[in-house]
């Protein structure tokens with residue numbers, strides 16, 4: 001009986017230890033997402049690329065394609081709403097800028 005309890009305890013402990021890296025990874029991704037400062041559309045680089053928080057607002061832009069936004073852009077990083085063109089900033093999922101390229 002004591003052996004069964006010990007086995008159960010060992011199995012639970014091993015499972016808990018095995019799950020630790022996944023939990024830590026999720027926590028660090030969440031913390032990292034919170035650390036990114038939202039991109040201000042008045043930021044000089046954002047202005048240069050005509051970044052807008054709502055893609056449809058850019059519909060008059062020559063480079064705008066209906067349905068394009070940050071979430072379907074190849075530069076978008078879904079794990080933290082980051083953008084490779086704006087390091088350390090987060091962009092709106094429904095935002096847009098003239099550098100938009102269809103995600104593969």
Ligand code: SF4
Pocket residue numbers: 051069070071073074075076077082083084085086091095096097098099100101
């Ligand atoms: S490059 Fe793509 S993800 Fe980045 S701001 Fe422009 S449209 Fe959004």
